[in-house]
């Protein structure tokens with residue numbers, strides 16, 4: 001077992017700002033990656049390694065003065081890695097920063113390097129998760145006592161992306177009161193202000209929105225059951241999202257209908273079609 | 281008729297149109313406005329149906345009543361299909377209601393031709409105008425353009441829509457004359473021409489020019505409803521891309537329709553054919569291939585169904601390989617089966633750092649199962665440089681039912 005006191009230093013961090021505050025003096029001192037044990041406060045060793053106090057202005061300024069600077073693109077990448085739901089992220093972030101400063105300032109251009117490769121995979125998982133959240137959030141309309149219409153959604157992203165995904169909904173629905181609850185917290189948009197609440201939320205049980213029936217009707221009608229390709233569907237819309245989607249309840253019966261029709265016609269689906277059509 | 285029943289009829293009638301893209305619109309959002317909506321440029325698929333297709337837009341017909349009798353179309357006047365017609369307000373409200381719940385990126389509105397081309401076009405424009413002007417809707421709008429509609433109406437459509445399309449449907453004038461007697465290739469192309477001129481004006485006029493369909497125009501070709509070959513289809517597509525600067529040509533495998541005309545085949549062509557056409561189209565647009573080059577690997581005018589067109593081309597041109605991954609130009613790397621545009625970009629960046637070895641390519645995302653036969657690296661050269669193409673071909677056939685793009 002990897003005990004924290006086997007490393008010279010330990011840090012327990014929750015956010016990018018905390019990680020940066022902790023990493024800066026070590027990077028300035030050239031502390032090698034293997035000498036630091038990174039954890040998140042929820043992990044087993046949280047008690048052993050309290051989170052560093054939030055950096056006050058003075059120590060932050062001192063840290064900045066001493067710390068070597070990383071290119072903006074590297075900082076953006078590191079900040080994105082923060083969202084990845086995996087204990088190893090902080091360690092990888094430090095190793096990348098250390099190697100950029102001590103080994104090769106152009107390290108990130110070498111996509112075949114194992115650390116860069118792993119970071120790139122994590123980054124694309126985050127990008128995909130954010131994209132899927134933009135796509136698969138479904139709002140339900142609720143009419144409040146005063147007659148105002150408000151919109152609620154419950155969503156379970158794979159990573160800790162709510163702060164990254166929320167601005168999209170602000171831009172799109174700026175004139176509509178909405179909130180999105182996730183197991184990691186909620187985003188609430190009211191009167192031109194976005195509030196991010198860190199408290200984990202439980203799946204709400206909103207009354208069904210009658211418009212969902214129309215949406216299901218549309219979903220059924222736009223599907224061409226004469227040409228089923230469930231694998232392409234599942235690749236883009238994996239089953240774990242289905243519980244958020246009112247239309248997903250129609251999938252089984254559409255598949256049944258299509259299979260019956262296929263059995264009734266001589267034309268057979270050929271082997272070899274699996275990719276969806278590129279849609280750009 | 282109830283709204284749900286109309287939606288059922290008019291979505292069903294729209295589903296044979298393959299286009300559902302919501303990409304390419306200029307970035308905008310609702311923060312500065314009174315309504316809702318935004319476009320990010322890349323488009324979002326909000327759902328997928330069991331046919332594997334993306335659901336991005338509310339894709340419906342305003343009406344499926346039609347004066348025309350296009351044989352391949354379920355809405356032709358001689359078909360017994362159930363008919364319906366939305367009012368302008370119904371389409372507007374449905375779009376807003378779906379959009380607000382984050383079901384869709386916007387609207388793709390088409391229509392059967394009723395009364396006249398201009399009357400029909402006016403109705404489509406009225407929906408878009410109401411969404412934009414009365415509701416300040418900033419989501420995506422794609423309008424089908426009715427051939428022979430007046431230039432003024434097309435201009436108005438382009439002011440509200442992000443994309444316009446005119447479906448040519450059949451790749452040759454003869455096929456069109458046989459199956460869509462009321463339509464003519466000339467009038468369809470004339471409409472595309474009007475759109476292109478206005479697109480050019482909007483581009484050249486810069487900020488002061490009136491807005492016109494910022495995401496360009498597209499069209500659709502039906503595959504397998506008549507005997508045109510893949511060479512005919514790709515030739516027509518290429519010519520349309522050049523002449524009218526289309527953003528996209530969609531290929532739609534003919535799907536046997538209810539109440540089908542006796543002049544149509546009663547079975548669908550293999551969906552794989554549609555897939556191969558898209559791959560070939562991709563080669564034309566992003567990989568620097570010409571129609572003639574793709575043509576050099578066709579057999580009897582048809583794409584090879586068992587191999588993707590890039591691999592088929594590589595097999596027919598063994599003299600161009602192996603390509604040295606550490607030295608070759610971008611253009612040569614793009615020709616290697618198993619190396620896509622993004623992988624090539626990564627190779628170019630990574631090899632500025634150091635010489636690439638075979639094992640690096642996997643990390644860069646290359647599909648080595650195919651690429652390995654066509655490349656050389658610091659530590660690797662294909663053992664089968666002398667393999668006869670027939671054996672190599674067999675080695676390259678997809679494993680099982682796994683289909684592959686580049």
Ligand code: SF4
Nearest residue numbers: 346348350353356392
């Ligand atoms: S004009 Fe359009 S809707 Fe009418 S029959 Fe022809 S393809 Fe169908």
